[in-house]
Amino acid sequence: MNHFDYLDGELHCEGVSLTDIARDVGTPVYVYSSATLERHYNVFAGALNASPALRSPKGEAPLVAYAMKANSNLAVLRTLALQGCGADTVSEGEIRKAMTAGVPAEKIVFSGVGKTDAEMAFALKAGIYQLNVESRPELDRLARVAASLNMIAPFVIRINPGVGSGGHAKITTGGARDKFGISAEEALKLYADAAAHRNLAPVGIACHIGSQITDLTPLQAAFSRMKGWVEALRAEGLSVERLDLGGGLGVPYFNQPAPPHPVDFAEMAALTVGHLGLRYTFEPGRVIAANAGVLVSRVVHVHERIDSGQKFLVLDAAMNDLIRPALYDAYHDIRPVAAPTNDDSDIYDVVGPVCETGDTFTRNRELPRLRAGELVAFMSAGAYGAVMGSEYNSRPLAPEVLVRDGGFAVVRPRPSYDEMMAREPLPQWLEMGLEMGLDLGPELGLEPQGTRPRAASA
């Protein structure tokens, strides 16, 4: 369920008209619903909290560590943090953002296959909950970093359970040939070695098999293997306190099979790995954020090719704003912001203005008839949308807006062209012509560009 609905013939977010937001902030623009973010977190965490089988020996509910790579806007994080949500992070930048948004260190997990020494040191000093170690060389470096700080590093080992799943090959992570995690055999050995190291505290194991998973079967298969490995470690006399089961639960993208409800997911988890006397961690990303956001874009024009008869709906949003269709063949429902007043429709190829054939959101999609200047919304764009944005083709990053209680705030403004240029200082040897008055801006009647920063000379 989400809070994007038609009201008086126009698509609204929590009672705020997307037309009004587009008028005030411009397009393309990402719009997020606070109520939907909160609801998704509470439904997911609530389902897990309701299960006695998933309580730790101390009675703690599972840690829900939102996988913030899905949407790491500070206002989104703060909204979730205020609900009690933790954070699954993959870089020092993400740890810093989580802490800035008020996520307590003891609710932060640090994942990723290539953490640098500096990032590990930062995480240890910050006192985060655990590092999820993905390989032997990483564990060796963690031991050295922890020793140099005279600290003990709490970590879990990410096992690749050999069960890959996900909506697309590029978001499948648990297959035996994917780069993530290590085999169970190696993990068990590493775990035993680490238990003897004075700067390492192996506290458990982790897995994450993929994303946009719409069937509980592969998750259950992976979880049940994880249970076997917990038991195997304990049989060796090793202590196991934590089990991190990753994320991956899918969301409805309209043309796909309906994903399992979090209640069914929690029930499956409880039946498969419950009552092990562990503290459980879950790392949902997409299921929290995807349907809490839309990308609003304006139709630039409709171009009909005489030769092929194709109709191209050319938008002011492009692959630099929302890359999922180009990267993963992802499907997004596209809705006109103004509800259609008749049944006229057309078959469109929906494209952006970027100079790449890949800048095609969808082909041969039947949509209500649209005209230049009208607004459309890409639904389910709250996860892996704005975070993957770039300024390819020198298009400013799309702004982000957060709606709450009938009002909204711009939580990442669109950069001005001056700001974009200020990020690229010219070295002194290239400044000359510009300083000598060859800047044609004033002659052409352009706004002054402000002072251009100068690159520090090496």
Ligand SMILES: *Cc1c(COP(=O)(O)O)cnc(C)c1O
């Ligand atoms: C991406 C990722 C997640 C979140 O995946 P979703 O499909 O968005 O739920 C969780 N854990 C890890 C380690 C990840 O890399």
